[in-house]
Amino acid sequence: MRFNFNLPSRWYDHILMFQLRRIEIRYRLISAFVLLSLLPLLISGYIAYVDSDNAIETKTRIFSTEVVKQVSKNIKLRMVQIDNESASLVFSNQVQHALTAFADQNEAESIAARRDLTQALLEEYGAISYINQKYFLDKYHRVVDTQVFAQLTSGVAQFINNASPSLGHPQWGSYDNGVGQENIGMVRNIISKNNNEIIGAIFLAINPAHFAAIFDNVDLGGGAAIYIVDSSTGKIVVGPPETQQINVDNRANASAMLKSMASDLKRGAESGFITFKDGNREQYVAAYATIPDTSWLVINTIPKSRLIAEIQTVRNKIALIGVLCFLFAIALGTIIANSISRPLKALMRRMDESGSLVSPATSSTNYVSLKNAEGKDELTKLSLSFTVMNDIVHQKIAHINEINATLEQKIIERTAALAASEQESRTLIENSPDTIVRFDLECRRIFVNPTFDPLFSEESQSLLGTKPTESPGGLNGEIYEEKIREVIATGNKDVFELRWTAENGKENCSHIRMTPEFDAKGNIISVMSVGRDITELNLSRSELNAANVQLAEMNAMLESLATHDPLTQLPNRRLLLDRLHRALPTSERNGRYGAIMFIDLDHFKTINDTLGHDAGDMLLRQAAQRLQLCVRDVDTVARIGGDEFIVMLENLSETPFDAAAQTEIVGNKILEVLSQSYQLVGHQYQISASVGITLFNGTQQSAEDLLRQGDIAMYQVKKSGRNALRFFDTQTHEAFNARGLYF
The missing domain is CATH 3.30.450.20 (PAS domain)
Structure with a gap:
């Protein structure tokens, strides 16, 4: 069995020569433009649809x-x-x-x-x-x-x-x-x-x-x-x-x-x-x-x-743009097709008027040699007409006509190719979202694309022949023009960001790329500048920075809640223990004493129950402020719960007697200021305090033991009548017993 390998080629020739050639050229060109515009649109739309879902989910x-x-x-x-x-x-x-x-x-x-x-x-x-x-x-x-x-x-x-x-x-x-x-x-x-x-x-x-x-x-x-x-x-x-x-x-x-x-x-x-x-x-x-x-x-x-609601809006816009591009391709294809087919129709009309135009349907015996003519379009008619003219005139004229026909066909093909190339470049430039401008060696604009139209009150063509210092002018214009001169002087590309204000008052930020253009001899003849609007990207950066600042503030707030009393803003038990754990080895290194003062407000529960919790909270805040005024910046005042406060004194004397004397001075000052009247709910009230004191030097005792000793000393004051202070430290017992302090 023999296979006919030319069958696909014959089918191709049949479709190309007999079916498509029955359609006029302009309709074929319009169809080609429509198909060329639809194919990339469908592919890019599908890719955008898939990628958008994945990007949103990620x-x-x-x-x-x-x-x-x-x-x-x-x-x-x-x-x-x-x-x-x-x-x-x-x-x-x-x-x-x-x-x-x-x-x-x-x-x-x-x-x-x-x-x-x-x-x-x-x-x-x-x-x-x-x-x-x-x-x-x-x-x-x-x-x-x-x-x-x-x-x-x-x-x-x-x-x-x-x-x-x-x-x-x-x-x-x-x-x-x-x-x-x-x-x-x-x-x-x-x-x-x-x-x-x-x-x-x-x-x-x-x-x-x-x-x-x-x-x-x-x-x-x-x-x-x-x-x-x-x-x-x-x-x-x-x-x-x-x-x-x-x-x-x-x-x-x-x-x-x-x-x-x-x-x-x-x-x-x-x-x-x-x-x-x-x-x-x-x-x-x-x-x-x-x-x-x-x-x-x-x-x-x-x-x-x-998640997909936002991207659906973008998809709708893409579909709308695709439809507009499709309609634009049809209109543009019609214009270009007419520009190509109109000369052919005019030529056929003139030949028909002169009687030189021959139709493929002609059945005269003089045209037997043309019975296999392909198609019924303009080219077929012209081809038949030129062939008939060749049969009528001499061989030389027929040869010239063939040359002319060949040249004309090449001109048509080159014209179509140039027009398509020019249209492609123009479409890319005119529809680019980026601003494209070409400057001559004097920094004057010699080309601008339509993207400039929304940025200026006048049309973009009005910018031709102007410098950046002339329009829009100002400091940004001077910076822009200086960049152009640097590219002209060095012959190197340059990329930079420029902030500027449009005529409508909107603040913009553009990413600008400048590229020098050379002639055949390697000399710079112009500079091409392409600018991309990154205003939204810049705003996104600012919003991200603001979000990071807010997150840091929130973390700081949480840290404060974990280490400070929310009512008085004083350190809580956790922060107090942390500072006490650091103070003990410090005291051991420098040889200086420190002191823990355990303070309990006398009869606070009575005021809290009779006047209410708001009045009690107000009294606690005032007491906290007074305690802070009685100590140095290096000392610590903490509230550990209820009406109990602890004052930690550091860097006291190196001898226990002097350290106890210093602590007694602070303790008496605390008793004095806490016993002064408090302004609560429109009236003045007075309370006293019981203060238990213990000294520390080194790490022989734990922080918990020191707090416990101060608590015990405070309860001894409570039992003995309140409104006094008492030491737990036995080393200064006899020295202070003569002064009325006993254990």
Whole structure:
């Protein structure tokens, strides 16, 4: 069998010569322009569609993951703060002695122990609004406090029974408060300092709003939600303030999310990004991060429909631009096709008027040799006409006609090629979003593209022949012109950014690239400048810098809350202990004494109960200000809770007697200023203070022991009638006993 390998070529010739040649040239040209404009438009549109979805999802993944990580860190900071406060309470002598006495089963001691434990809870947590419930429990998890019912609620009891905190470390979790809401609980075993055995426990119920307040500083846009989910129970623990009542749909969403996260959590992933569908089959994306030492997850969910809403607007604009370009291609193709076919039609008309035009349908026997003529378009008719003229005239004239026909065809092809090339270049320049301008060697504009039109009140062509110093002029014009001269002088390219104000008053920033242009001999003949508007990019940089500053301020605020008392702005117990730990080795190195002054305001509870907490807070702030005026800048004034303050003096004398004398002067000054009247709710009130003092030199005693000694000395003042100061340091006992200070 023989195969006809010329079959494709024949089909090509058939379509090209017999089918397409039946259509006039101008319609073929118009069709070619339309096809050439549609093909890249469809390809670029498809690429933009795919890339935009991927870019939006990638950006959302990075941003959302970083947000939940930061929120997780902030929540952990607040948990650590509550842990530290509870640790200082359960290890205090008051709580240790009370629980030990309660366990002895002596009724009188048990009553006193309950009273002391209740007082300790009120002093530590009475002014803290986010602590909803606070119980001391014995080692059998029975309530010790006299302020609460003898039996725990079912939700609290179940939480405490299921909790298994390790020695000295609290356990966090959530429980049902009985009305369908999740509360946050913390259980810490209380270890005896004498025998390291469990003598009881403390339970704290924390208001979820305390952690939800962190979400106020997180703005993720409409449709997004952020909350905390317990992965062990599948329940939502904390939601945004406006969605504290978690409905059934949200619980179903939490369950669907946890199923999607299960594999990542089993691998120990600390954060991740997933896609899931809710009960209504709506697709969501979610970023999550674990909270260390808990089974909780911080989760941020965003409907996927919201992610593509913004890009859909851009796609619509791209489609509109594509349609406009398509219509423009049709109009432009029509113009160019007419410019090419019009001369041919004119030639055919003249030949027809002279009788030289021959149609392919002619059946005269004189044209038998032309019966295989291809097509019915203008070229076919002209070809037949020239052939007939060749049969009529001599061979020489026929040869000339053939040459003319060949030359004419080449001219047509070259004209079409030049026109297409020129049109392509013009289209690129005129439709470029960048400003394009050419300067001569005198820095005058000799070409500008239409992109300049929106930037100036007049048309861009009015800029021809002007220098940058003439239009727009000013300092920016001088800088621009100087750059042009540098390129002309060095022959090197230059890139720079220029800020300038358009005639409409808008501030703009342009990225400008200058390129020298050379002639055939290598001499510079002009400079081409291409400018790209980067105003929006510049604004984005500024917004990012502002966001970084805001984040730094928020971190500083969180750090301040962790180390300072929110009421008086004084250092809290945590910061005081940190400074005391540094002061002890310093005292050992320089040989100078320091002092701890434990100050308790006498009868403050009476004023606080009769006048209200606002008046009590006002008195505490005034007392804090007075204490700061009594000490040096190097000393520390701290509030450790309730009406108790601690003053730490450093760099005192090298001898205990002189150091004690210096401390006594400061202590008497404190007693004097604290006993002065206070302006509260329109009236003046007076209180006194009890001050316990202990000296330190070196690291022989721990910071906790020093605070305990100051506390003991202060209670000795309380027992002896208040409004006095007393030293604990036995080294100065006899020297100060003669002056009325005794132990």
